[in-house]
Amino acid sequence: MTDCPDIEHLRTCSRCRESYELYALLERSLEERRSERPAATATAAAVSRRLGLHRRRAMDAILSVPSITIFISLVIAAVFIVYRQHLALATSKLAGPVGDTLVELSNILPAALLKATGGVTWILVTVSVLVAVLIALAYHMTAMRYVHR
Amino acid sequence: MRAVSDSELVRKAIGGDERAFARIVGDHHGMVFSVVRAILGNRDDVEDTVQDIFIKVYRNLARFRGESKLSTWIYRIAHNESINAVKRVRNDHGPLDEAFGLGTDRGNPDRAHRIRKMRETLEQLMLELDEQYRVVLELRYMGEKSYIEITEIMDIPIGTVKTYIHRAKAALKAGLTARERSLEVKGRLS
Numbered sequence: 001m002t003d004c005p006d007i008e009h010l011r012t013c014s015r016c017r018e019s020y021e022l023y024a025l026l027e028r029s030l031e032e033r034r035s036e037r038p039a040a041t042a043t044a045a046a047v048s049r050r051l052g053l054h055r056r057r058a059m060d061a062i063l064s065v066p067s068i069t070i071f072i073s074l075v076i077a078a079v080f081i082v083y084r085q086h087l088a089l090a091t092s093k094l095a096g097p098v099g100d101t102l103v104e105l106s107n108i109l110p111a112a113l114l115k116a117t118g119g120v121t122w123i124l125v126t127v128s129v130l131v132a133v134l135i136a137l138a139y140h141m142t143a144m145r146y147v148h149r
Numbered sequence: 150m151r152a153v154s155d156s157e158l159v160r161k162a163i164g165g166d167e168r169a170f171a172r173i174v175g176d177h178h179g180m181v182f183s184v185v186r187a188i189l190g191n192r193d194d195v196e197d198t199v200q201d202i203f204i205k206v207y208r209n210l211a212r213f214r215g216e217s218k219l220s221t222w223i224y225r226i227a228h229n230e231s232i233n234a235v236k237r238v239r240n241d242h243g244p245l246d247e248a249f250g251l252g253t254d255r256g257n258p259d260r261a262h263r264i265r266k267m268r269e270t271l272e273q274l275m276l277e278l279d280e281q282y283r284v285v286l287e288l289r290y291m292g293e294k295s296y297i298e299i300t301e302i303m304d305i306p307i308g309t310v311k312t313y314i315h316r317a318k319a320a321l322k323a324g325l326t327a328r329e330r331s332l333e334v335k336g337r338l339s
Contacts, residue, residue: 019322019326022325022326022329023322025263025264026267026321026322028264029264029267029268030271032264032268033290034290034291034293036291037179037182040174040179041175043174043178043199044174044175044178046200047174047200047203047204047207048167048170051207053165053167053170
């Protein structure tokens, strides 16, 4: 295979060879500048952080899940309120030890407190709401840790 | 991966889909970075400006009507924001000779050293080019865009893109030749 006239000329003409080499170096230098470009994912993450998109997503989660928890606790409380007589009876009959404990608890607690809280059933309602609030708080703290990470 | 149209991506991003917006950033990052580098040069605030542009893109997504390509729309924002960034920060590039280290270079550089020096020189020479030449060149080399893509992004004919690239490279080559000659003279004198 014979070289094309241009390549042959480059071999013999130092000026053109120099010019060609400079052109090749220019091409290579231009292409090598790409390495200075940061990764798109890093920029996307930084922009997302600055816009607070991940915070917004976490806030959505914070707002939605506790809402569900509070809703469920309210439903439980409503059931207790409406059926408290039946539930108190069922608790004492079915959940013997628990019912006994509650009865003992009601005996220990001052009569004024029982009157103020509306009796053992109301204490159960209060406990269920407190548990729901604790669950919501625990979730909130976990989500906030994620936000600040 | 399924091809998603510009409008669909924009709609999802407006609706709070973070992944859709990350894809918009990913798809146009090379172009935006190229435009910013072309206008600002190799400055420390290039990445900050790139982020500012994408933040502006996000906040204005609702204004994208789909009348042009998303890349063209983002290009216009990138161009305007880069010009504003230039106005905000004083261009403090030193004299060419100082940046090239002419005072310390003793000539006879090996090839690796020559390339490194050439890249430094190139950054300075790029700044001396007309803005449209710089943008086209950066889109081509830094952004790895084809002629057709540059045509769509900048909304200019393909012939103009080719002419700009040819002229930009010719100007850079002439600048590099002049620089090489000045180094030779400097070497002989020392």
